[in-house]
Amino acid sequence: MTEEQSEIILLKDKEWHLIDSELCLVTYFHPFMGSTIEDGQAISPVASVPYASVSIECKSINKKITGFITHKEDFINLWAAFKERGVNEEKEEVLLYWSKKHYTGSIGRVLSAVLPSGMLPKIFVMVCPRGTYEGCPDGFKWLPKEDPLVRVCGLMSLSWWIPVVISTRGKKIINIG
Numbered sequence: 001m002t003e004e005q006s007e008i009i010l011l012k013d014k015e016w017h018l019i020d021s022e023l024c025l026v027t028y029f030h031p032f033m034g035s036t037i038e039d040g041q042a043i044s045p046v047a048s049v050p051y052a053s054v055s056i057e058c059k060s061i062n063k064k065i066t067g068f069i070t071h072k073e074d075f076i077n078l079w080a081a082f083k084e085r086g087v088n089e090e091k092e093e094v095l096l097y098w099s100k101k102h103y104t105g106s107i108g109r110v111l112s113a114v115l116p117s118g119m120l121p122k123i124f125v126m127v128c129p130r131g132t133y134e135g136c137p138d139g140f141k142w143l144p145k146e147d148p149l150v151r152v153c154g155l156m157s158l159s160w161w162i163p164v165v166i167s168t169r170g171k172k173i174i175n176i177g
Contacts, residue, residue, distance in 0.1 A: 077123060
C-alpha cells in the first residue's frame with residue numbers, strides 16, 4: 001500500500017489525539033458484533049471488542065481514517081444520531097469533534113490525563129445540513145476554551161449530543177433536533 005493509500009486507525013487516546021479538536025465528517029457508522037442500545041444503555045455481547053467503528057474525514061489529514069468507539073456514551077450518542085434520529089443523506093451529514101481539551105473543570109482534565117484510554121467520553125456529535133463540512137475550508141477547529149454551543153450555532157446543527165463531562169460553561173443544553 002502506498003503512503004497515499006494507507007489508512008489511519010484510531011483506537012486508543014494517543015491515536016485519536018491526531019484529530020483532537022478537529023471537525024470531522026462521519027461517512028460511515030458500523031456497530032460491532034450485536035452492539036446496540038436497549039433502554040438507553042449500551043449493550044455489547046463481547047466486552048473486549050469496541051462498540052463500533054466510524055469512517056471519518058478530517059481536512060487536516062489526507063488519508064482514510066477509521067476510528068473505533070470504545071466508550072459507551074460516545075456509542076450511545078452516535079447511535080442516537082444514526083439509528084434513532086436517522087440521517088437524511090440527501091439533506092444532512094454527521095459531524096464530530098473528538099477532544100480531551102474541553103472537560104468540565106480541572107478535575108475532568110486531570111482524570112482524562114491519568115485514566116486509561118476509553119474511560120471518559122470524548123466525542124461531540126452533530127447532525128448538520130449537507131455541505132456544512134465542505135463549507136468549512138479552514139477545518140473549523142474547536143478552540144480550547146470555547147463552549148461547544150458555539151460550534152452548534154456556528155455549524156447550524158439540527159441535532160447534537162455533547163457528553164456530560166464536556167464543558168458548556170454552565171449552560172443547560174437543549175437539543176431541538
